[in-house]
Amino acid sequence: MLLLQNAKVEILPNWDHTCLLPCHFLQLASAQITHPLEVDALQAVRRALNDAGKNLNSWKKTDPCVSNWTGEICLMDPNDGYLHVQELNFMWNNLTGSIPKEIGNLITLKLLLRSANQISGPIPDELGSLSNVTILNHDSNNISGPLPKTLANMTTAGHFHLNNNSISGQIPPELSALPQLLHFLLDNNNLSGYLPQEFSRMPNLRILQFDNNNFEGTEIPNSYKNMPKLVKLDLSSNQLTGSIPTNKLANNITTIDLSNNMLTGPIPSNFSGFTHLQRLSLENNNLTGSVPSNIWQNVNFRANATLTLDFQNNSLTNVSGTIDPPSNVTIRLQGNPVCTSASEFNIVQFCGPNIRDDEVSGTSNNTSNPTCLLQSCLASLYMEYVPESPASCFCALPLGVDVRLKSPSMSDFPPYMNAFVLDVTPVLA
Incomplete structure (x- = not known):
């Protein structure tokens, strides 16, 4: 309730006299400024x-959304008239420091x-x-x-990328209450339990x-079979430790990696029949x-x-059935007792030294060309032959590009390497 005692109120011409208290709010909203709570959080x-790299110099300006702070995307909410932060992106800036608790006030993020x-x-x-x-x-x-x-x-949340950190302790089972989660990446941390x-x-x-x-x-959870869309x-x-569960995983699985543990018991037959399995x-x-x-x-x-x-490098002693895999199947058995009787089981070719995937797939990165003289590229130790060049035995300085596959769902990449190289290589006129 507003009490006006001994006060004179003057009604000005062409002024909406219904606007006594909300006017200040309407002026702020019409100016489209960032919500004050979010300004405090961002500061x-x-x-x-x-x-150190001064990549966030624009963050010294007054209003985050109006002055377009680096890495931010904002939208105006017609319900309150304020600008709200939708995206906060400052990847690959070599920033140090910590995560402040005030970030929890960016509720529209x-x-x-x-x-990185x-x-x-x-x-x-x-x-x-x-x-x-x-x-x-936050990986x-x-x-x-x-x-x-x-x-x-x-x-x-659809993506939790928290890999390549030093996060420790037990994973909270409560995180199972994330029904929309697609990618759950916690690799390369110090988690235990x-x-x-x-x-x-x-x-x-x-x-x-x-x-x-x-x-x-003592056992990998059997319940993981209930993930119908799991691919990796x-x-x-x-x-x-313990044995590998005998329950079958999702039919779309491409990659199952249980290596470098202390698992015991047999290899279960439930790994068969996966039409998308690559590794x-x-x-x-x-x-x-x-x-x-x-x-x-x-x-x-x-x-x-x-x-x-x-x-x-297990203790496998036998092979069930006939071991005559198709040409597109690579089997590695070296380091197992079964290889001591390799000729008996007709598995000599699977008991040899380790073979790289690029050699198996015929995509070796060897840049030598037997039809070209080595002296052709001796002008610089850093030059290499360019097989795709229309000029015979053409050599040039290579441009190295590091490609980071953020969310790998395809483990067997070499068969697609040549097509990928052509896609990312610029065409020079």
Whole structure:
């Protein structure tokens, strides 16, 4: 209630006298400024980061959205008239510092991308307040500490890329309450404890990549078979023990990597019949028994598909059935007792030294050309032949390009290497 005592109110001509209190708000809204809470949050983020490369110089300007701070995308909400931050992207800027808790006030944020910096410290619990985030990319930093349970509140998230950090402790089972999650990447961290059975509640999960951690447990969860859309399961380089579950995984699986653990028991026959399988890696475990030949015999291969079966360095003593795989199947058995009787099982060709995938697929990067004289490229030690050049024996300085496959779902890349090189190579007139 507004009380006016002994006050004179003058009604000016052509002035909407109904606007007594809301006028100030309407003037602010019509100016399209960033919401004040988000301004405070962004300024806290700026104070928490060290920008040696001065890539965020524009963050010194007054209003984040109006002055177009680097890496931000904003939209105006007609309900309140303010500009709200939709995307916060400062990947690949060599930033140091930490993640401030105030970032939880950016509640309209949909993309939070901080990959490939040197951000350290823990993930604050307040990050879980960002319930509209669809992509959370914090990979390739120095983030440490445990994963907050509050991340389970990010129910619209489709991508959790937290790999290549120093995150430690047990994965909270509560994160199974992320129904839209597609990619769950936690590889190359210091996580430990058990693998939660609850993750089978993620019906849309396509990539589960937890390799290079310290997970333990007597058995890989049988419940992972309930992920109907899973295409990649990588639990390699952990400390898992026990046997491999006999329940079959999703039919669309392309990659199963359980290598470099302490798994025991036989290779189950449930690995057969996967028409999309490209790699099954079980090397460097303590597996025993027979090599089941039905893994490659019961596959209806797609055109140009290849399959690599790596069983190296186990305790396999036998081969069940006839080992006569198609030409597009590579089997590696070296380091197993069965190779001591290689001639008996007719598996000599599978017991030799390790062969690189590019050699198997005929895509070796050898740049020598026997029809060209070596002296042709001796003008510089860094020059190489260019086989695609219309000029015979043409050599040039190569332009090296590092390509980072952010969300790998295809493990057997060499068959597609030549087409990929042609796609990314510029055509020079």
